[in-house]
Amino acid sequence: MSQSQWATKLFYSSAITQGAIYVIRPMITYRALELDATASTIGFIAAVYALLPVLLALTFGKMVGQIGEGRFVIFGTLFIGVSAVLLMAADSLTLLAIAAALSGLAHLACMVGGQTMVALKSPPDQYEEHFGRYTFSASLGHMVGPILATLVAGSTGVMPKSTSAAFALALALAALAMVPVISWRNEPPTVVGRKEDSGALRAAGKLLKKPGIFAAIFTSLAISSTADILVVFLPLYGNENQFSALSIGIIISIRAATSMASRFFLGRLSARFSARQLITSSNLISIAMCVAMAFAPNAWVLGAVVFVAGFSLGVGQPLTMTLISQLTAPDERALAVSTRLTGNRLGQFLIPAVAGLVAASAGASAVFIGLAILVSTTFIPRQ
Incomplete structure (x- = not known):
């Protein structure tokens, strides 16, 4: 298969x-509100979304080197559709949590397969460009998904008319996403993954001892968790402050649009500034914007703040992917990708649960202050 x-x-x-x-994630929050969920329950469901990925990400990293990146993308896409069907039928918080967990696992499979493919098939001098384009495509989906969801679901004011209609849209999108990749069903792995006698967990531990790997993974954890929390808790924040469901959907899309813009220009930015300079400056901006979100008096101000936050949050992910790819050998990159994703999902498992408890006691605005503190921890010196 040619590069193009x-x-x-x-x-x-x-x-x-x-x-x-990104059709599914905000609508899970709204479906939970329809089922009279509390803020802490919404945080728990968001944590469940990342639970299975935390447990299985390293296993996926070993499996993708044996099964093949293309097949992983296909499996993940298929089960996104299956989770959408379950979400349409979710008439209890228990079933909603199960469907959320499955969608998280399916999403992980797509990401392990896709990121491993980019890490293995891209020439080393084109990592920034290819990871930038890959994350750009993801941000495009993040931008369009929430708008389509709110348009299809309709609005009664602060709540959608039909979350089931939005989940049906997610099913249709999963089917459409299968079209370009179905030919990969017989593709072998690009590089057969290294077989570790010590097991995935110990192999990941060895990987983390390499200089620079832990710092890159922790930075990725903080940035990805912050972006993920915004998708889950902006609907709750809007509900608390009587912002319409449509305005929140647009704001979530704005975050994705400006992340997409930052990734589009990442190649040019990388030519002028080092990765460390870019990550440091973007994280400082993200900290300031998270604090500002907590005090946004209306949807217009919130949208403006999220506009800036989206640009700054968009920079870190492709740069950490590049750093990890540069610091690892080809036969351990699948494990490196999955280790990074394990870190991301661990943050997305633990932090939403804490955020839900914070929101239950102090309101959703306090969650944004917590996110600013989380991103601040990336400046703690580490090897």
Whole structure:
């Protein structure tokens, strides 16, 4: 398969699957509110979304080197559709949590397959460009998904008319995302993964001892958790402050749009500034914007703040992907990708549960202050 063929297929599929996920994530919050969930319960469901990925990410990292990146993308896309069907039928918080967990696992499979493919098929001098394009395609889905969801679901004011209609849209998008990648069902792994006698967990532990790996993974954890929390808790914040469901959907899309813009220009930015300079400056901006979100008096101000936050949050993820790829050998990159994703999902498992408790006692605005503190921890010196 030529470079242009695999890249084009992956980026198209990634944009659509990420769109499906970003239809699902905000609508899970609204479906939970329909079922009279408390803020702490919403935080718990958001944590459950990341629970299975935390447990299985390292296993996926070993499996993708044996099964193949393309097949992982196909499996993930298929089960995003299955989770959408379950969400349409979710008439209890228990079933909603189960469906959320499955969608999180399916999303992880797509990401392990896609990121491993980019890490293995891209020439080393084009990592920034290819990871930038890959995350750009994801941000495109993040931007379009929430708007499509709110348009399809309709609005009664602060709540959608039909979350089931939005989940049906996610099912249709998953089916569409399968079209460009279905030909990969017989593709072997690009590089057969290293077989570790010591097990995935111990192999990941060895990987984390390499200089720079832990710092990159922790930074990725903080940035991805912050972006993920915004998707889950902006609907709750809007509900508390009587912002319409449509305005919150647009604001979530604005975050994705400006992240997409930052990734589009990442190649040019990387030519002028070092990765450390870019990550440091973008994280400082993210801290300031998270604090500002907590005090936004209306949807217009919130949208303006999220506009800036989206740009700053968009920089860190592709840069940490690049750093990890540069610091690892080809036969351990699948494990490195999955270790990074384990860190991301661990943060997305623990932090929403804490955020839900904070929101229950102090309101959703306090969650944004907590996110500012989380991003601040990336400046703690580490090897």
